[in-house]
């Protein structure tokens with residue numbers, strides 16, 4: 001048996017493994033250093049009480065034969081799908097049928113698996129810097145060519161930087177799929193409806209597909225769109241992936257959903273239109289047996305009045321940290337981006353991004369994430385996250401100010 005040769009093409013050590021290695025080496029050599037981690041891409045606040053109560057109640061139902069549940073519906077329980085349709089979409093004027101929403105165990109699962117619907121020769125574009133999952137999943141599938149000098153030879157990078165205000169332009173060459181993530185990880189920036197329009201127009205004109213990752217929509221404070229479907233015409237060309245991970249602290253609980261309107265179509269080998277919704281159903285039926293009942297009950301509780309209020313408090317806690325980071329860095333003379341509609345702040349580094357990582361670690365005992373790890377246009381930038389405690393965040397900023 002030969003292994004999939006594409007694994008060998010993946011760049012050596014995964015970004016966060018390299019960071020962990022450097023931090024471990026540093027901590028071993030400096031055992032008294034009190035390191036503060038602002039590189040965390042994971043939530044830290046506990047679950048909402050309403051969510052835990054729903055989970056406990058659902059677990060108790062499993063104790064009696066009358067209320068026990070085995071396999072659930074392949075695509076998710078109606079009680080959760082309907083809550084999503086009503087509160088995340090109908091409230092914004094977007095109508096979805098029950099079978100256009102698919103419940104899953106994670107947006108990483110879905111954004112990495114969605115490429116199974118594309119032909120082998122589908123040509124991909126990503127914004128740069130980028131959440132690595134979109135790139136690596138297509139690389140493993142063999143679509144991206146080779147990784148040479150920090151770039152895949154068969155991938156279109158759409159640069160996002162201070163020069164273009166982090167507003168990417170649609171591809172200048174024909175592509176089949178564009179991955180967008182807004183509010184953005186890692187830059188923390190957003191796009192308005194007007195700024196998303198050119199992408200929808202591009203996709204409609206070139207029969208391209210948009211994969212829209214809205215994992216951070218709960219952090220939006222500035223009125224930018226919560227869904228790609230707020231852009232006219234997006235229903236025919238976009239799939240949207242959302243998650244309870246950052247919205248409601250579900251990173252360890254696991255629940256997410258993907259929306260595929262019936263209008264979204266690709267072409268068969270014989271050039272006849274094919275609904276991607278039907279292909280995804282077929283794929284899920286083959287590869288997935290659903291998210292556990294207690295977890296889907298927990299996710300539905302996010303939409304209860306109490307759940308909404310409690311989750312909003314936690315999001316506000318993180319956004320206060322993001323504001324502290326923005327203001328602290330600006331006061332220290334850095335150019336900062338993001339952090340208004342997202343738990344991420346992106347700053348311009350005075351040196352290259354890995355050197356800045358080492359300086360920050362050595363001189364301030366603060367750990368962040370070098371922008372270069374997110375793609376070629378991330379060089380010269382650095383990501384700090386708002387997921388630590390308020391106290392630690394304040395202390396980290398104080399140390400950075402003293403640098």
Ligand SMILES: *Cc1c(COP(=O)(O)O)cnc(C)c1O
Nearest residue numbers: 106107108131185215243245256
């Ligand atoms: C955290 C994150 C997700 C969420 O992934 P889950 O698998 O649902 O935990 C999705 N997309 C991006 C860009 C993220 O940063």
